[in-house]
Amino acid sequence: MSDQKKFGLPARRAFLTSGAAFVGGAAASLTGGGASPVMAQPVGEPVRWRLVTSWPRNLPGPGVTAQRICDRVKEMSGGRFLITLYSAGELVPALGVFDAVSSGAAEMGHSASFFWQGKMPASVFFTASPFGLLPQEHIAWIERGGGQALWDELYAPFGIKPVMAGNTGVQMGGWFTREINELDDLKGLRIRMPGLGGEVMRQLGATPTTTAPGEIYQALSRGLLDAAEFLGPWSDRSMGFYQVAKYYYSPGFHEPNGTGEALFNSDALDQLPDDLRAILKEACRAENGRALAESDWENARALQVLQEEDGVEIKIYPSEVLSALRRETATVLEAFSQKDEMSSKVYASATAARERLGPWMAVSMQAFMNARSRGE
Template identity: 50%
Template sequence: MKRRDFLTGAAVTGVAAASATFATPAIAQGKQEWRMVTTWPKNFPGMGVGANRLAQRITEMSDGRLTVRVYSAGELVPALQTFDAVIEGSAEMSHGSAYYWHGKSRAASFFSGVPFGMTSNEFSAWIRYLGGQEIWDEVYDQFGVKAFLCGQTGTQAGGWFRRELSSVNDIKGMKFRTPGLGGQVWERLGATVVNLAGGEIFQALQSGALDAAEFVGPYNDLALGFHQVAKNYYFPSFIEPGLAFELTVSKSKFTALPKDLQTIVEIACQAEYEQMTADFYSHDPQALRTLVEKHGVKIHQFPEDIIEAGAKASADLLRELREGGDALTKKTADSYATSLALVRERTQNVDMAYLAAREKFFNGLS
């Protein structure tokens, strides 16, 4: 997929219409049409396609009783205003990631990706079985919305850098696009951090407004064309070890739905969570080969002192949120930390031990 195919009309957020231009959802003979606004460019690999697929699942599973129409970033609202659109009633659903809304609640970032935090499987365990969803509901209740997990990237790439990194000193003064708690960690390492929607990053890199940027990983980054302006690609991300996506819905409108339609929305989100994860795991390595073999991208791991400094900054930040945050942020951070201490036991004792054995003794079947 070419970058221009899904960026057309999406990067210019000024095209967002005023509230008077929003169509009224259709309600006839027990059928409803809901609007889903997304933070992603049109037809964007992984997330944008996943939003379309989720809308189709809900529409088909409900036999058209709840039809979902998708609006990509900039079609109805700017990419980073989709959450507000649901709060204000301009849309019934939004598709994005919770750390974009940390300005509304510092607790929100815990429901997307936490520096040196949970992997995708660990995060899912927290949300579904260790009280995460209940706390998420409490955080979003104050805005009149409810969220469901609807996708995962797994551990992301660390980012694109114009210059090769030799030590943590190279971070100082760097203009770096990265959001959420991770952005705050990079700030503590000396970077000047900005948050831009996906469709705006390439132009900022190209113009020199950014020295570095991270977004997701090879599957998305190839499509966005970052390799055209930066050749140093770092792995892995230590600020987004398991980045989750959310479907946010108006709570009042959701609870007004018949119970079977509520269940359809929830089950469709669960199905999409699994499918999007598989999408990334299958397409990331293919895209990485293309970046290296066809575009001359250089793959690096972060210098150890950057990882060490990032770990210390992450621990300090999370400790501050637990000790000095508002009551709901503290409650969220406490639950997250307690759950991480539990689920990482399985990861370390089982998953990591197996992966170490496979790496050492098994070369594959080819």
């Protein structure tokens, strides 16, 4: 069989049903086809990227998100763009993701921006800030309110382009071995709460710690901690905290959002063909809603089980405590935003977004939820 017959007509039909745009081989040599104009797709190896993540492989939430992005990119590119995922520690440590993408050791990373606050304090605002933006508001700020441009500016010196890629939603306030009935109950409280939330707690007399996730359970059960925040019901239940702390407090004032972060090496991104670059970005964008849906769905179920089977008591912080948390948050954030110019700019931008979106969210979502739940 001639090559012409083998690869020629009915080539179009074959393409339309196979959808495989790249089929291996290194280069094509062509001959013209007589009367009809002949042009053919030059053929090459698929583009191959390495994705380093800060998560164990298939960790519910972010780990699953990272793998789904690889799968969707492969599917949408018809196999022309293959991204291989390396979980935390496989190629670089969990917190080595940013540097690996910056140096080009990996073309892409999946992580969370607040991990880089030692390098750039302003990065924390691209994950969450106490009494800050909810997932839907955070996405609006990044997409419409100037957030993306500031995020780009912050990472540009490192040769990195960031985008949102997944969201784990609003967090819970944490697990407590005793009730919080008044502000004084926070005094001397040993609570695992890293970051800005922990600083707010410190202002109110608590002693915040940054206990490693794997050690929280032991610390609670031995009485070395009185309380600990981690994530939400889905993750927290799998950690078994309900066995050693019966009060689960809401709201997660310290982290009302959980944006996953995709990091691209800027040179690698620039070298992608336009269509593959568009595919990559759209896969990340689609993951925001898909991941949030998954988190909400699983958090909702885990919450039910915690209440109905595990004997956990769900509590809302008393009004007096919330007022104090709000007040100290303002102080802590104001001081934090003075750390450097970018922190100041990003804080101002996020605050402006909250001030714009807040009144609308109050008369839409909040008013609706309050009206709906009054009957329940």
